[in-house]
Amino acid sequence: MGLNMQHTTPEESLIYLLEKLVEVIRYENGYAWELMRAITLDKSAVIQLDRIKVHIRANATNGYTFIARTAKPEETIHFSTAALTLRKVLAGMSTIDKAIADGSFFIRSSFENSLNMYKLTICLLSEASVNPSLRRLWEEFLRVWDAEKQPLHLSSIEKQHTGYDAFIRCIPRSVSEGSI
Amino acid sequence: MILESRLHSLMEEFKIPFHNPFCPEDWKDWYHYVLYDPKSRVRILYNICFNGKPGPGYVTDTLFVTVPKGFIDQPVIDLNEEETFGFARNRQWEPGDLTTHPLHYKKHQIDFRIISNVLSLRVENKETNTAFHFHGAPISTPVYVPEPAPYGRGFIGWGVMAGYQMSGHIQLNNRTIYITDDWYCYHDRNFGRFNWGNIGWTWFVISTTDHENVKWAYVLHQSNNSDYTKEGAPILFTYRNDKLAKVFIGDTVRIQVSWSDDHSIPPILPGSMASLFSDRNIRNPKQLSVYAQDELHTIAMTMDVTTHTELIVPDSEQKAYTFIKELSGEVKVSQNIGEKQTESKEGFFYAELCH
Numbered sequence: 001m002g003l004n005m006q007h008t009t010p011e012e013s014l015i016y017l018l019e020k021l022v023e024v025i026r027y028e029n030g031y032a033w034e035l036m037r038a039i040t041l042d043k044s045a046v047i048q049l050d051r052i053k054v055h056i057r058a059n060a061t062n063g064y065t066f067i068a069r070t071a072k073p074e075e076t077i078h079f080s081t082a083a084l085t086l087r088k089v090l091a092g093m094s095t096i097d098k099a100i101a102d103g104s105f106f107i108r109s110s111f112e113n114s115l116n117m118y119k120l121t122i123c124l125l126s127e128a129s130v131n132p133s134l135r136r137l138w139e140e141f142l143r144v145w146d147a148e149k150q151p152l153h154l155s156s157i158e159k160q161h162t163g164y165d166a167f168i169r170c171i172p173r174s175v176s177e178g179s180i
Numbered sequence: 181m182i183l184e185s186r187l188h189s190l191m192e193e194f195k196i197p198f199h200n201p202f203c204p205e206d207w208k209d210w211y212h213y214v215l216y217d218p219k220s221r222v223r224i225l226y227n228i229c230f231n232g233k234p235g236p237g238y239v240t241d242t243l244f245v246t247v248p249k250g251f252i253d254q255p256v257i258d259l260n261e262e263e264t265f266g267f268a269r270n271r272q273w274e275p276g277d278l279t280t281h282p283l284h285y286k287k288h289q290i291d292f293r294i295i296s297n298v299l300s301l302r303v304e305n306k307e308t309n310t311a312f313h314f315h316g317a318p319i320s321t322p323v324y325v326p327e328p329a330p331y332g333r334g335f336i337g338w339g340v341m342a343g344y345q346m347s348g349h350i351q352l353n354n355r356t357i358y359i360t361d362d363w364y365c366y367h368d369r370n371f372g373r374f375n376w377g378n379i380g381w382t383w384f385v386i387s388t389t390d391h392e393n394v395k396w397a398y399v400l401h402q403s404n405n406s407d408y409t410k411e412g413a414p415i416l417f418t419y420r421n422d423k424l425a426k427v428f429i430g431d432t433v434r435i436q437v438s439w440s441d442d443h444s445i446p447p448i449l450p451g452s453m454a455s456l457f458s459d460r461n462i463r464n465p466k467q468l469s470v471y472a473q474d475e476l477h478t479i480a481m482t483m484d485v486t487t488h489t490e491l492i493v494p495d496s497e498q499k500a501y502t503f504i505k506e507l508s509g510e511v512k513v514s515q516n517i518g519e520k521q522t523e524s525k526e527g528f529f530y531a532e533l534c535h
Contacts, residue, residue, distance in 0.1 A: 091267070091307060092454030128452040129270040130496035132236050136272060151309040154353050156263035157447040157489050
C-alpha cells in the first residue's frame with residue numbers, strides 16, 4: 001500500500017521509504033541482503049535526509065527485524081544526505097565517490113561498515129535501471145519525498161567529472177606530504 | 181510486389197508479442213533517429229527502446245545533442261570545439277501504455293506515435309529541463325530485413341530509412357533549436373531476442389554532398405560478439421538522392437578503426453552506470469576508415485572522430501553490460517559509383533562501436 005504525504009509527517013514518510021527499501025533488498029537480491037545484514041544487524045544509526053532524522057536499528061528477532069522511529073534532536077547523525085544528491089547520482093551528474101568526497105554524502109562509521117555501505121550502494125545502482133521493484137521505489141520516492149523538485153542544471157557530458165581521485169584531493173597537503 | 185508504403189508499415193510495425201502472457205523478457209524493439217544540421221553542425225540522436233513486456237519490462241529513452249561549444253548556455257560560440265548534452269532513463273512499462281494499431285506510446289513525458297508512416301514524437305525530461313517535438317515521414321527507399329539473423333543467444337531483425345524529412349524543435353535549458361527542411365535525418369529499427377553483454381555491432385550513417393550538389397547517404401552495419409572474436413558479414417548501403425544506388429556485402433567491405441595512443445576516461449552518458457564505471461582508463465577511437473570494392477565500383481571513406489560519448493547498457497537477466505561508443509564528426513568520401521569519380525564536398529557521420 002502506498003503512502004499519502006498529506007496524512008503523515010516527513011519522518012513517517014522516510015521510515016516508510018526505508019522499510020520499503022529493506023523489503024526490496026530482502027526479497028530480490030541475496031548478495032545485497034547479506035551486506036544489509038552485516039551493516040545493520042544488532043546495530044543502530046541515525047539517518048538524515050533533507051534535515052529529517054530517523055533512528056534505525058535491526059535485530060535477529062524472527063531472523064531479521066528492522067525497526068525505525070523518529071530520532072531525538074540530541075542523537076548523533078551517522079549518515080546524512082539530500083534528495084538532490086541522490087537525484088544527481090541516479091542521473092550520473094555526480095558519482096558516489098565524488099559525493100562522499102565533497103561531503104554531499106556524510107558517513108560516520110567504522111571502515112568495515114563504510115566499505116559495506118559503499119558495496120551495497122554500488123550494488124543497488126547496478127540494479128537500479130533493470131530491477132522493477134527498485135524502479136518503482138525510486139519513482140515513489142520522487143513522488144512522495146521530492147514532489148516539488150527543481151530541475152537539475154543541464155550540463156554537457158564533457159564536463160562530467162567522475163571524481164575517481166576525489167578522495168586524494170580531499171586530503172590536506174600537510175597530511176599527504178607528511179609534514180605533520 | 182511490395183509497395184514502398186507497405187514496406188514502411190512492415191518496418192515500423194511493433195514486433196514484441198507482448199499480448200502473449202508467455203512473451204519472453206529478452207525481447208527488445210527500438211526506434212532510432214539521427215538528425216543533423218549541415219549549417220550549425222548540430223546533431224541529435226534519440227532512441228526509444230522497449231524491453232520485455234508490460235509489468236516486468238521497461239522503456240529506455242536516450243538523447244544525445246552535440247552542439248558547437250557554448251551554443252546552449254554561453255554568449256560566445258566556439259565553432260572549433262563541440263560538446264554533448266544528453267540523458268538516459270529507464271521507466272516502467274505498464275499495461276495500457278502502448279497500443280500498436282496504430283503505434284502510440286504515451287507515458288512518462290513521452291508521446292510517441294507513428295500513424296500511416298508519419299512520426300510524431302513529443303518528449304520532455306523535467307529532471308534535466310529538456311524537451312523536444314519532432315514530426316516527420318520517410319523519403320528514401322526503405323530497406324527492411326524481415327528474416328531475423330542469429331545474434332548472441334537469440335536473433336535480430338532490422339530496417340533502415342536513410343532519408344527522413346523532419347521538422348520540429350528541441351529545447352535545452354532556455355535555448356531552442358529548430359529543425360527545418362534542410363536538416364539531414366535518418367531512422368532505423370532494430371528488434372529481436374538477445375541479452376546485452378554478449379553482442380555488439382559497428383554501425384554508421386554518413387550524409388554527404390558532392391561538388392555537383394548530389395546528396396549521398398551511406399549506412400553500414402556489421403554485428404560482432406563482445407570481444408570481436410566473431411564478426412558477421414558487413415553490409416554497406418549507398419543512396420543517391422534518397423534512392424538506393426548500391427549495396428556492398430561481405431568481403432567487399434573493409435573497416436578499420438584507429439585508436440588514440442593515450443588512455444583517458446571516456447565521457448559516460450548520465451545515468452546510474454556513471455558511478456559503476458567511473459574509474460576506467462581506456463583508449464578512444466580516433467578515426468574510422470572504410471574501403472569497399474567490387475567488380476564495378478569502389479568507395480573510400482575517412483571519418484575523423486570529433487565527439488565521443490559512451491552509453492552503458494545493463495542486462496536485466498544476466499550480470500552483463502554492453503558498451504556503446506557514440507562517435508560523430510566529419511567525413512571525406514571518394515567513390516566511382518555511377519558513371520564517374522566523385523569526391524564529397526562536405527559531410528558528417530554518426531557511428532556506434534558496440535561491444
